[in-house]
Amino acid sequence: MEQHYQYLYDMLSQVxxxxxxxxxxxxxxxxxxxxxxxxxxxxxxxxxxxxxxVFNVKVLKPTYQLALLTALAFLLVATMPLVxxxxxxxxxxxxxSTPHSTSAMAIFGFVYxxxxxxxxxxxxxxxxxxxxxxxxxxxxxxxxxxxxxxxxGVTDISPKTVRWDEKIGYFITVVGIxxxxxxxxxxxxxxxxxxxxxxxxxxxxxxxxxxxAMVSGIxxxxxxxxxxxxxxxxxxxxxxxxxxxxxxxYILIIDFTLESLDQIHRIYEAEESFEIxxxxxxxxxxxxxxxxxxxxxxxxxxxxxxxxxxxxxxxxTRRVIYLVSSLLVLFGIxxxxxxxxxxxxxxxxxxxxxxxxxxxxxxxEGLLWxxxxxxxPFMILAFLLWLLPPWKKVQE
Amino acid sequence: xxxxxxxxxxxxAIFIVLFLVGRHLVxxxxxxxxxxxxxxSIVENAEKPxxxxxxxxxxxxHEDYVMEMESDMHAGLSCETCHGPGxxxxxxxxxxxxxxxxxxxxxxxxxxxxxxxxxxxxxxxLKEHYPEKKCIxxxxxxxxxxxxx
Numbered sequence: 001m002e003q004h005y006q007y008l009y010d011m012l013s014q015v016x017x018x019x020x021x022x023x024x025x026x027x028x029x030x031x032x033x034x035x036x037x038x039x040x041x042x043x044x045x046x047x048x049x050x051x052x053x054v055f056n057v058k059v060l061k062p063t064y065q066l067a068l069l070t071a072l073a074f075l076l077v078a079t080m081p082l083v084x085x086x087x088x089x090x091x092x093x094x095x096x097s098t099p100h101s102t103s104a105m106a107i108f109g110f111v112y113x114x115x116x117x118x119x120x121x122x123x124x125x126x127x128x129x130x131x132x133x134x135x136x137x138x139x140x141x142x143x144x145x146x147x148x149x150x151x152x153g154v155t156d157i158s159p160k161t162v163r164w165d166e167k168i169g170y171f172i173t174v175v176g177i178x179x180x181x182x183x184x185x186x187x188x189x190x191x192x193x194x195x196x197x198x199x200x201x202x203x204x205x206x207x208x209x210x211x212x213a214m215v216s217g218i219x220x221x222x223x224x225x226x227x228x229x230x231x232x233x234x235x236x237x238x239x240x241x242x243x244x245x246x247x248x249x250y251i252l253i254i255d256f257t258l259e260s261l262d263q264i265h266r267i268y269e270a271e272e273s274f275e276i277x278x279x280x281x282x283x284x285x286x287x288x289x290x291x292x293x294x295x296x297x298x299x300x301x302x303x304x305x306x307x308x309x310x311x312x313x314x315x316x317t318r319r320v321i322y323l324v325s326s327l328l329v330l331f332g333i334x335x336x337x338x339x340x341x342x343x344x345x346x347x348x349x350x351x352x353x354x355x356x357x358x359x360x361x362x363x364x365e366g367l368l369w370x371x372x373x374x375x376x377p378f379m380i381l382a383f384l385l386w387l388l389p390p391w392k393k394v395q396e
Numbered sequence: 397x398x399x400x401x402x403x404x405x406x407x408x409a410i411f412i413v414l415f416l417v418g419r420h421l422v423x424x425x426x427x428x429x430x431x432x433x434x435x436x437s438i439v440e441n442a443e444k445p446x447x448x449x450x451x452x453x454x455x456x457x458h459e460d461y462v463m464e465m466e467s468d469m470h471a472g473l474s475c476e477t478c479h480g481p482g483x484x485x486x487x488x489x490x491x492x493x494x495x496x497x498x499x500x501x502x503x504x505x506x507x508x509x510x511x512x513x514x515x516x517x518x519x520x521x522l523k524e525h526y527p528e529k530k531c532i533x534x535x536x537x538x539x540x541x542x543x544x545x
């Protein structure tokens with residue numbers, strides 16, 4: 001009990017102005033910041049992959065499978081922050097067994113399942129089926145058996161059947177693009193539809209989330225492609241890297257424009273909530289909004305990548321710029337999610353005060369769990385790259 | 397039909413069937429009967445044994461105490477606020493006894509000074525107000541302002 005009182009007194013000392021009692025403690029913490037962040041990485045990586053497949057940007061070939069496997073690795077973990085956030089995680093399946101039709105979150109469960117089962121797994125399966133059949137004959141022991149199981153017994157690799165792989169794979173990618181838009185647009189919708197919260201409630205939210213998802217996913221694949229090439233001591237395909245960076249630059253412009261539009265609209269409308277939101281971004285969110293999200297996460301990468309559109313320095317310099325830009329974008333988008341999720345709960349709905357948020361280290365809402373959910377996708381990706389190495393794929 | 401689909405379509409059909417079977421098994425029996433919840437939970441809660449008897453039940457045997465209480469500041473309280481749930485005692489008075497709390501801290505649950513409490517509620521500092529004595533040595537809990545010393 002003493003501990004609780006101590007916590008209460010500590011928290012009360014952080015309150016500014018007037019807040020309602022139930023606003024003292026944030027209901028959604030770091031884990032809920034991670035949920036849209038990780039989901040966004042999935043959608044972004046997938047859309048990058050589809051550029052090669054559907055829009056026929058052949059130069060992106062070296063990143064195609066990597067982007068797909070990255071999307072899968074992160075998708076498998078995407079719901080975990082939500083599950084750890086639940087008070088009763090073992091009841092998580094109920095979102096699928098007894099979904100409520102008026103719950104946006106319940107419908108997300110099915111969007112997620114559709115995206116995992118029908119889009120990503122199928123697309124990867126069609127893309128790797130022929131290779132898995134060949135590898136199951138080349139490899140020995142456990143790995144050979146694993147490939148046999150994964151190929152689901154469809155061992156026909158005649159040109160006619162392989163052509164079907166490509167055709168159906170292409171069809172799935174076409175279906176996959178709106179699905180990826182749906183997956184991440186939905187995450188934005190969940191926030192955008194909270195009409196009681198003026199920081200969230202905007203129809204722009206799904207679109208902003210979508211474009212920031214694309215930006216972060218592309219930055220992630222850019223980073224992973226460089227990291228994997230470095231670890232494998234392979235030469236980076238600079239044409240592919242330049243093209244990925246070019247797309248990152250373009251979509252970053254759109255993302256920045258949309259977010260600016262949203263803010264300008266907010267400033268011009270200046271509704272009754274405007275004063276508190278202005279105090280919010282100039283006060284508790286100053287560092288994470290202006291410095292982390294806008295300056296470091298957007299303007300610096302925009303300037304760096306923009307310069308490269310006109311001036312091409314040596315390969316090494318370009319690689320360093322890409323590395324730094326991708327990390328900055330990933331950093332910036334993380335804080336974009338932070339500013340949405342945490343920022344939206346820091347101000348009182350009375351519009352007269354602020355509460356505070358401190359990350360705890362341990363506990364189900366703590367930093368340690370969040371670290372697990374950020375590190376785990378990289379471990380899954382390492383496993384997927386071991387199992388389905390894109391560089392060992394049999395060339396036609 | 398391409399051989400891939402010959403495998404995948406039955407596989408997805410099996411997946412969907414497994415999902416439906418799983419759903420059938422995990423969704424509770426009365427779910428959805430009267431709304432988006434398990435209706436039996438209401439029946440189950442209604443069937444739980446009663447714990448509290450209410451003041452009228454106390455009044456059947458202890459009219460004197462109830463009358464005393466009604467005449468002083470504790471008039472609005474239920475007997476079971478201090479004596480705990482009394483249904484078992486009401487049913488079998490000899491085998492089930494009620495709580496008779498006599499600790500200072502128990503009275504302090506309501507009367508320890510706290511600025512958030514309503515002013516009309518008598519409040520004292522347990523550390524300063526006759527700390528060596530039990531409250532009930534001076535105050536009759538049924539007639540709190542009938543002070544013995």
